[in-house]
Amino acid sequence: xxxxxxxxxxxxxxxxxxxxxxxxxxxxxxxxxxxxxxxxxxxxxxxxxxxxxxxxxxxxxxxxxxxxxxxxxxxxxxxxxxxxxxxxxxxxxxxxxxxxxxxxxxxxxxxxxxxxxxxxxxxxxxxxxxxxxxxxxxxxxxxxxxxxxxxxxxxxxxxxxxxxxxxxxxxxxxxxxxxxxxxxxxxxxxxxxxxxxxxxxxxxxxxxxxxxxxxxxxxxxxxxxxxxxxxxxxxxxxxxxxxxxxxxxxxxxxxxxxxxxxxxxxxxxxxxxxxxxxxxxxxxxxxxxxxxxxxxxxxxxxxxxxxxxxxxxxxxxxxxxxxxxxxxxxxxxxxxxxxxxxxxxxxxxxxxxxxxxxxxxxxxxxxxxxxxxxxxxxxxxxxxxxxxxxxxxxxxxxxxxxxxxxxxxxxxxxxxxxxxxxxxxxxxxxxxxxxxxxxxxxxxxxxxxxxxxxxxxxxxxxxxxxxxxxxxxxxxxxxxxxxxxxxxxx
Numbered sequence: 001x002x003x004x005x006x007x008x009x010x011x012x013x014x015x016x017x018x019x020x021x022x023x024x025x026x027x028x029x030x031x032x033x034x035x036x037x038x039x040x041x042x043x044x045x046x047x048x049x050x051x052x053x054x055x056x057x058x059x060x061x062x063x064x065x066x067x068x069x070x071x072x073x074x075x076x077x078x079x080x081x082x083x084x085x086x087x088x089x090x091x092x093x094x095x096x097x098x099x100x101x102x103x104x105x106x107x108x109x110x111x112x113x114x115x116x117x118x119x120x121x122x123x124x125x126x127x128x129x130x131x132x133x134x135x136x137x138x139x140x141x142x143x144x145x146x147x148x149x150x151x152x153x154x155x156x157x158x159x160x161x162x163x164x165x166x167x168x169x170x171x172x173x174x175x176x177x178x179x180x181x182x183x184x185x186x187x188x189x190x191x192x193x194x195x196x197x198x199x200x201x202x203x204x205x206x207x208x209x210x211x212x213x214x215x216x217x218x219x220x221x222x223x224x225x226x227x228x229x230x231x232x233x234x235x236x237x238x239x240x241x242x243x244x245x246x247x248x249x250x251x252x253x254x255x256x257x258x259x260x261x262x263x264x265x266x267x268x269x270x271x272x273x274x275x276x277x278x279x280x281x282x283x284x285x286x287x288x289x290x291x292x293x294x295x296x297x298x299x300x301x302x303x304x305x306x307x308x309x310x311x312x313x314x315x316x317x318x319x320x321x322x323x324x325x326x327x328x329x330x331x332x333x334x335x336x337x338x339x340x341x342x343x344x345x346x347x348x349x350x351x352x353x354x355x356x357x358x359x360x361x362x363x364x365x366x367x368x369x370x371x372x373x374x375x376x377x378x379x380x381x382x383x384x385x386x387x388x389x390x391x392x393x394x395x396x397x398x399x400x401x402x403x404x405x406x407x408x409x410x411x412x413x414x415x416x417x418x419x420x421x422x423x424x425x426x427x428x429x430x431x432x433x434x435x436x437x438x439x440x441x442x443x444x445x446x447x448x449x450x451x452x453x454x455x456x457x458x459x460x461x462x463x464x465x466x467x468x469x470x471x472x473x474x475x476x477x478x479x480x481x482x483x484x485x486x487x488x489x490x
Contacts, residue, residue, distance in 0.1 A: 010035040011201050016239065038195050038202055083180065083221050086124035089277060089286045090117070093248060093261050093316075095269020098180070098221040102268065103212045105186070105240065107226040108250035113259055114225050115139075117250065117277070117284045118182050119147060121223070126157040129179040133172060137164040137188030137198075151283040164198060166191050166207040170214050178220060183211070185225040186240070208243050241265065252279070253375035258293060259284065260376055263316065272379060273316030291321040291432055294374040304402040307394030309469075311386035312407040312425035312437050313378055319421070319428040321405060323373040324383070326390035328366045336365060342372025343383060351388050351410060358414030359463050361395055381409040382419040385438065388462055389469050398470045405429040406438035406469065414462045416440035438465055 010019040013036055015029040025032050082097030091097050098104065108114045122132045136144060141160045148155050161172055166189050173181055183189065187199040189207040196202045208224070215222040224244065241247055247265035252258055261275035276290035287293050295310070307326045312319065324343075331337065340348040348370050356363045370387055372378055385408035393400045407425050409417040418440050419425070426437040441458035459465045 009038050011038055012036075013201055016201050036196065036200060083125065083129060085121050086128055087117075087121055087286065088288075089261060089275030090121060092318075093263045093266075093273045093275040094246065095266060095273070098223075099245070099268045100219040100221065101216050102246060103208075103215050103222045103224065103244040104246040104248060105224045105226050105244040106248045106250060107228050109228055111254075112250050112252055113277070113279050113284055114250055115147065115184055116151065116279075117261075118184055118223060118225060119144070119153065120151060120283050122158050122180065122182050123148075123151075123153040123155070125180045131157045131159055131176060131178045132180045132182065133159050133161060133176055133178040135161045135163065135169055135181070135183045137162070137183075138185060150281075164188050164190050166210050170210060173214055173218065173220065177218075181215070181220055181222045183222070183224050185227060186211075187227055205239055205243075208240055212243055251375065251377065256375050258287070258374045258376075260374075262377070270317055274318065274320070274376075291319075291428060294320065294322045294376060295432065304399035306397050306399045307390055309386040309390040309393065309400045310405040310429075310434065311378065311383050312405040312429050313380045313382055314421050314425065315378070315380065319424045320376075321428055321432050321434075322376055322378065324378075324386045324390045325371050325373060326387070326394045327369045328363070328391060328394045329369075331365050331367050336363075337367040337369075339367075339369040341370070342375070342377050343370060343387060344379075347381075347384070348387060350412070351384055352391065354410055354412060354414055354462060355388055355391060358461075359392070359466065361392060363391070363395065366395065381417075382407040382425075384408060384410040385416065385462070385465060389466065392466050393470060396470065400469050401471065403435040404438055404469055405434045405436070406465070408438070408440045408459075408465070410462055416459060416461060416465065418442045438469060 010022050011017070012019075012026040012029060012031060013034045014031040015026060017026055017028040019035060022035055022037065026034050081100050082094075083100065084097040085091055085094075094104070106114055106118065119134070122134050126132045134144070139162070141162055144160055145155065148158075159176060159178070161169065163169065169181075169183070169189070186204060186208060189211075190198045190203050191206045191210065194202050194206045211222060211224070214220075226240070228249075244265075245267045246263070249262045249264055251260055251262065257279045259277040259279055261277065263269070263271055263273040265271060266273070274290075276287040276293065277284040278287050278293070279285075307328075309324050309326075311322045311324050313322060314320070338345065338349055338352065348368070352363050352368055355361045368391060370390065386406045388410060389400050389406055405425075407419050407422075409419060411417055422437075422439050425439070429437045438459060441460045459468060
């Protein structure tokens with residue numbers, strides 16, 4: 001009996017694990033009912049390692065491969081040739097603009113402003129560099145035109161293409177030769193010769209591969225919009241993030257107009273770079289001084305509020321002054337809750353444990369809630385100290401010194417570890433009116449000046465930092481030699 005040229009496989013939509021038969025639960029990631037059936041051609045032996053079976057069984061040359069090896073020293077690549085979008089915060093996160101032939105993935109929750117930012121970027125590039133191809137598989141041309149009208153965009157030299165066919169998109173790229181291609185979104189694009197519905201593992205993988213190959217060979221930058229799951233991760237196969245050159249994430253608190261653009265991955269520039277925008281009636285507006293926007297107006301508070309601390313952090317290459325708020329409350333005999341918004345929950349739990357064990361604060365029976373204002377997400381370990389100060393301030397009901405900012409990584413023994421770029425943190429804090437910046441002693445810059453402010457700039461332990469940041473007053477507040485404890489009032 002002749003062997004069939006096709007075979008049936010089952011692929012998990014969450015982790016892409018392949019199975020020979022259907023199973024109710026993926027044995028790798030644990031997802032239920034995530035296995036999808038696919039009919040695909042049997043692989044043939046690759047010729048010289050550069051050909052592979054794709055689509056309906058046709059052999060296709062891998063565009064990344066070369067017949068002969070090339071000496072590394074002979075390879076030339078000019079990363080300085082970048083497409084400046086004209087949107088400063090967007091260019092900042094990209095590292096100074098989009099590199100020729102680069103593929104960028106922009107993800108974000110529905111309604112956060114992805115399509116708005118992409119349309120504004122397309123308009124700016126079209127005005128300065130030439131035609132832009134804007135492909136939408138979710139919205140009609142009329143809907144996009146209505147959004148452009150609200151944003152005050154004329155749409156000159158922006159060519160709309162409402163289709164989901166990847167080969168049709170590539171054909172239009174070859175015909176138009178635009179300066180930039182925007183695809184909103186990659187989960188809607190399909191390849192007619194690949195089994196599976198739009199958004200499936202095979203469709204997203206193959207569509208992204210073909211588009212990436214065209215971007216590399218043509219030198220045209222490509223931006224892909226992507227959806228996110230409930231937990232905030234990018235929807236679709238993980239290989240999508242590995243395929244592209246840049247991964248960006250647009251996030252923001254629905255109750256706040258601020259939006260942050262994070263650089264999650266960037267092969268051409270610094271990662272973890274942050275751009276700040278404000279969503280308004282005219283679209284996404286750049287925030288040129290994000291530190292001021294991320295701080296609560298202190299004039300609105302007649303007295304310093306307990307549970308609030310100011311963090312001097314470095315996100316990417318820029319210093320930021322951000323307000324951190326904490327609230328502690330008795331758990332009432334129930335299991336104490338820990339809630340973190342804008343910081344890693346595991347990191348916050350570590351800070352709480354150190355406060356309890358090394359500083360002596362009774363937090364075991366306390367619910368602890370920590371939030372970073374402005375919808376910011378802090379990834380730097382230097383945020384440990386301001387988080388700890390905010391928690392201690394809330395528990396002891398004593399406000400942190402309002403003229404003080406703080407930064408420092410907390411070790412498990414209660415020591416404060418060094419943080420880089422202490423001078424930039426201090427300068428940013430002083431620019432905004434703070435009179436001191438609480439930093440680990442090993443990173444302090446002792447210039448020989450005397451006085452209280454200079455003394456506040458270098459501390460060795462968390463307990464010492466709390467004694468400096470919190471005034472020696474309040475409900476039963478007692479400072480020991482190495483611990484800070486709360487004593488019950490008589």
